[in-house]
Amino acid sequence: MMKRPRIFLTGANGQAGFEIWQALAPLADISAFKGPHDRVAAIPAETLDLCDAAALEQAIRQVKPDLIINPAAYTAVDKAESEQDKAFLVNATAPGVIGRVAREVGAAVVHFSTDYVYSGEGTSPYHEDERIAPINVYGQSKWQGESNLMASGAASITLRTSWVYGVYGHNFVKTMLKLGRERETLKIVNDQHGAPTSARTLANFVQHLVQLGRTHGFPATFSVHQGVYHLTDRGCTHWQAFATEIFRIARSYGVDLAVKEVDGCPSSDYPTPAKRPRNSRLSLTRIEESFGFQPPRWQDALAAMMAPLLGL
Ligand SMILES: NC(=O)c1ccc[n+]([C@@H]2O[C@H](COP(=O)([O-])OP(=O)(O)OC[C@H]3O[C@@H](n4cnc5c(N)ncnc54)[C@H](OP(=O)(O)O)[C@@H]3O)[C@@H](O)[C@H]2O)c1
Numbered sequence: 001m002m003k004r005p006r007i008f009l010t011g012a013n014g015q016a017g018f019e020i021w022q023a024l025a026p027l028a029d030i031s032a033f034k035g036p037h038d039r040v041a042a043i044p045a046e047t048l049d050l051c052d053a054a055a056l057e058q059a060i061r062q063v064k065p066d067l068i069i070n071p072a073a074y075t076a077v078d079k080a081e082s083e084q085d086k087a088f089l090v091n092a093t094a095p096g097v098i099g100r101v102a103r104e105v106g107a108a109v110v111h112f113s114t115d116y117v118y119s120g121e122g123t124s125p126y127h128e129d130e131r132i133a134p135i136n137v138y139g140q141s142k143w144q145g146e147s148n149l150m151a152s153g154a155a156s157i158t159l160r161t162s163w164v165y166g167v168y169g170h171n172f173v174k175t176m177l178k179l180g181r182e183r184e185t186l187k188i189v190n191d192q193h194g195a196p197t198s199a200r201t202l203a204n205f206v207q208h209l210v211q212l213g214r215t216h217g218f219p220a221t222f223s224v225h226q227g228v229y230h231l232t233d234r235g236c237t238h239w240q241a242f243a244t245e246i247f248r249i250a251r252s253y254g255v256d257l258a259v260k261e262v263d264g265c266p267s268s269d270y271p272t273p274a275k276r277p278r279n280s281r282l283s284l285t286r287i288e289e290s291f292g293f294q295p296p297r298w299q300d301a302l303a304a305m306m307a308p309l310l311g312l
Helices: 017-024 052-062 084-105 137-152 170-182 199-215 218-225 239-252 285-289 297-308
Strands: 006-009 028-032 067-070 108-113 156-161 185-189 227-230 262-264
Touching: 006 017, 006 052, 017 028, 017 137, 017 170, 017 199, 052 239, 067 084, 067 199, 084 108, 084 137, 108 199, 108 218, 137 156, 156 199, 156 218, 170 185, 170 239, 170 297, 185 239, 199 285, 199 297, 218 239, 227 285, 239 262, 262 285
Parallel strands: 006 028, 006 067, 067 108, 108 156, 156 227, 185 262
Antiparallel strands: none
16 A cells, blocks of 8 residues: 555645645645635645646656645636636646646646536436536536546546535625524525535545555556546535525524524525526436445535534
């Protein structure tokens, strides 16, 4: 078995990046990089702007990693409609650069993508090979990123996930906990369906990949499993029911909330610059069959994350 693999981690300041760092720190030597935005870093990380392709290439060559993990992304879905160039540099160009340099230095790549690559039509879960038809700029940029990585020829695994929340960063759970303390009545969208996903589930799977890589070698493991996989927590809900579950679990921890009613409404009640898919259900069959990895029920993953989210 390989001793401690060298890992190049982007987006270490983000929801997934933070959890991945936590999960891998005992197993690997991690060179962690955070984005250029002026935020206090949750973990020791150097600044690296993924819009700067030359700096990205130089940083990877310096680290000479066994594995590059790329959860960094331009994730401001509405802002992407007016900042298309920036969204494409981070979400599309950078994964292509990562892939090319990874192939040259012999590193494998774990990349993250999104349910937003699909159109969101229908009601059944999407399979990985279904038609790609993003309905907003963010989704288009993420799809281009997947394609650029794939075209680079690097040994890579891309994980399409949905509705991510974690302890570190902004997310729906934190917004609901804040609103639930302030307001008695809330009106939440109930016509978009998908699976909330704990950043910890993403980190647990990446840890599983690192264990496989240590045992069988990184390029070998990633060449065998090369491709795109869905990875979300198990089950399906809509935002109104997700909010209701957040409040139920928070109360079970003794949190005093003002909220009494959580009403449902259509997405059209909250117009946004970017369209959202109605159906974000993602089939988990491929990841379960290929890796024997069983994500937890979304309610259980949420309950497990609630204490740290509440700062308990
Ligand atoms: N959040 C979701 O609901 C969701 C849903 C589906 C798929 N995904 C995908 O899952 C992955 C992880 O998402 P997440 O929720 O962890 O994202 P996140 O919390 O928004 O974190 C994104 C990270 O990317 C970094 N970043 C942004 N622009 C950068 C740049 N120019 N150079 C370097 N770093 C930059 C940010 O750095 P700063 O600290 O400087 O801002 C941040 O650390 C992403 O690929 C995302 O597209 C997320």
